[in-house]
Amino acid sequence: MEYDLSIDNLAVVKEKAIDLAFQFGPALFKALVLLLVGRYVIRLLLKVMTKALDKYEIDPSLATFFKSFLSAILWVLLLISVATTLGMEMTSFVAILGAAGLAVGLALQGSLANFAGGVLILVFKPFRVGDTVEAQGTLGSVESIDILYTKVRNFDNKVVTIPNGALANNSIVNYSLKPTRRVEMAVGVAYGTDLKKTRQVILDTLKKDERIHEDPAPVVYFTNFGDSSLDLTIRCWADVADLWPVYWDNMEAIKEAFEAHDIEVPFPQRDVHHYYPEGKK
Known part of the structure; x- marks a missing residue:
């Protein structure tokens, strides 16, 4: 052309x-x-x-x-x-x-559901910015609540974006809503250990930590006959901000108290019986 x-x-x-x-x-x-x-x-x-x-x-x-x-x-x-x-x-x-x-x-029906979910979250306030929550398989701190999505930063510094519709229609665990939390620790001692003595050693160790509340008082329960140990569960209460420091510090303090009072912490072991055929060494 x-x-x-x-x-x-x-x-x-x-x-x-x-x-x-x-x-x-x-x-x-x-x-x-x-x-x-x-x-x-x-x-x-x-x-x-x-x-x-x-x-x-x-x-x-x-x-x-x-x-x-x-x-x-x-x-x-x-x-x-x-x-x-x-x-x-x-x-x-x-x-x-x-x-x-x-x-x-x-x-965009899903987006509209997310918008409605965001409104419900802001009205009923199951959590706020800064709260530590567990939802949709994610555990972390709430960074922001937007129109459609909520951003949660987990404890290895990854930001997870969760649709508000899913949050509004499923279970949410809020770890920051109450000012106190229960600290639960588990220890094991060797068979034959005096449990009353062990319980008193643990309670004396916990009393030295001022972060642990006196009411409710700490308790120590014998919970299980383990394969190699007598298992004990320790429960006490502390402020939310002190939860993990109390756990870590007292686990180490209890270990040192056991050593000081000759309380044995066992390790997994097995008894093996070997039978030889007759006439052979």
Whole structure:
């Protein structure tokens, strides 16, 4: 196919291009300016809202949710304004937006469930930002609660993003809701050991730790005849922040107390009886 690139045709094309530029150029320029200014205004409003929420000490969970929700609404309004500036009629745009919203709603049913789950979490507050929770196979500290997802940082510093719908419809274990926690330790002593003496040694060791509460008082129970040991369970109460330090420090202290009082901590062992055929060594 051959194209007619004569001077007359080029002039016509140039003239049409100039006409289109004069016709749509101003609207396009206005839409671009509106988009840039609107983006700046949205950021400014979010900063103002953040300062206001911090000033009035709004719960961090609600603060994050409100900021995410406001950002989504502002961006939708900005896109509508840009479309109107480009010459799209509002009624047509609303009709298109409604049809698109229906299609998107059907396609994103899971996201809508996550949104509803986020609202339920913020209303009933099974956990807050900073709480230690166990949910959906993840144990860690809640970093943020957004519109659709909750971020949990586990104890090896990995951030797990969990859908709010799954959190709202399944069991959640909150380790931070109560101010105190029970510390449970397990030890074993050799068969033949005086259990009363062992119990008293353990209780005397626990009394030296000021972090352990006196009420409820620590207890030591004999719980099992093990293969190589008599198994004991130790239970005491401490503040949530002291849970693991109390556990680690007292396990070591009990081991040292056992050594000081000649209480044997056994290791797995087996008795082997070897029978030789008659007449053979």
